[in-house]
Amino acid sequence: MKTLLLLLLLCHVSSPVKHSLKFFIAASSGIPNVPEVMASALVDDVHAGYCDTNTQIADVKLDWVKNYFDKNPEDREWFVAECFVNLPRFFKVTISLLMQVLNQREGVHILQMTEGCEWDEETGEVNGILQYGYNGEDFISLDLKTLTWIALKPEAVAIKLAWDSEEATIKRYANFLTQLCPDWLKNSIDYRNTSLLRTDPPSVSLLQKTPSSPVSCHATGFYPDRAMMFWTKDGEELHEDVDQGEILPNHDGTFQMSVDLNISSVSPEDWRRYDCVFQLSGVKEDIITKLDKAEIRTNRVPPSEFPAAAVIGVVVGLLLLLLCISGLFIWRRNNNGFRPANTSDSSPPDAASN
Structure with a gap:
């Protein structure tokens, strides 16, 4: 049939x-x-x-x-x-x-x-x-x-x-x-x-919102969804101060996942002891990403990199706008609230009074 x-x-x-x-x-x-x-x-x-x-x-x-x-x-x-x-x-x-x-x-x-x-x-x-x-x-x-x-x-x-x-x-x-x-x-x-049996390795990145936020190890684009990712210290898998995320689908049929590490108690000199490890079913070699401050991506803009010229321009523009508004207010007050009365006897009578 x-x-x-x-x-x-x-x-x-x-x-x-x-x-x-x-x-x-x-x-x-x-x-x-x-x-x-x-x-x-x-x-x-x-x-x-x-x-x-x-x-x-x-x-x-x-x-x-x-x-x-x-x-x-x-x-x-x-x-x-x-x-x-x-x-x-x-x-x-x-x-x-x-x-x-x-x-x-x-x-x-x-x-x-x-x-x-x-x-x-x-x-x-x-x-x-x-x-x-x-x-x-x-x-x-x-x-x-x-x-x-x-x-x-x-x-x-x-x-x-x-x-x-x-x-x-x-x-x-x-x-x-x-x-x-x-x-x-x-x-x-x-x-x-x-x-x-097809396997696609991921792209792995370290992400952080602020210097005090956890560091997220994010893997995306891998296939199949049989994968593991975890943090290690000196080669030993960590369970404390770690937040394990779920495997989620991407629109193209691949998958993504992340695992967060709380670094609030990690001293800068100890960062080199931490690694993010990604393991994919069917692939023998692990993908290891070291905890490196230089490799962390963030949306935060450091104060030293903030465009000072742009800030000054905005402040000057706001001051000029304030001066313009003040001048307009003074002009309207002088031409409306304090206009002198018309005392001329030769002025023609109002048409409405006839």
Whole structure:
């Protein structure tokens, strides 16, 4: 089934011997504001990907799968089409069929499907599963040994008889569950291993807000997120006066972290005894950064470096502005509050008095 063929790319396995991939798909009818179709991919019970017809967004949970889609945009387009076109069409037709066979009228109905495979890396054994649930109850499943459907409740017998006659469809399901699913799973494991073995070293900096603030050892741009960073004194790891930060994601898929050292009780001559150590999984050599005052970055501007000329210019400008405001106030007082009265007898009478 093409729908699930590409979804297999969402797999991520954690067991070194046995690997499993399962898809849980649910379709609903007659429920307002609920997606018609929701699909999740789980590997070893770990959520790997999700999509639904409401958001129209294929949410991939694993970084290495996102990287794969970035390098293979045609597969991303196919995945999106399967999620938002083919799956809704298939489940809509199937729900309609079930309602017709079961003589049900319009109303709320939910169809669920669990499909996937298990592969034992050590023995090579493969097991497949395909089972449907309807309105919250197990309904029908495929027996891969007999290539027939098993009715899990009496109401499913009619569907079993109808689906047993579709031998070509059963063979396609069996081929997917026992051949395509394990093959895609193995290929995905190979790609995952290649991707996750990549290591990117960080850029490490020493940061400090003020001379009395803790010194922060900040690492950014590293990959993967399996890393440790700590302060040492004379080669021994410190636990006191140390504030350990969390590993945080960057926008480009790499990570960052920091660890702070309180230096309030450290004398200047002892700074050389302190080191910041960064360790990255898969990399043998540690990145060691010595506590050196000359290497610390800060936003604080020392008084000796502050632009005195600019300060003098600002002060002079403010004084000139103050003089201008004072002169304007004196001028307005002399021309308004102390204006002499007009005593001339020859002045014409006010037009309003006529």
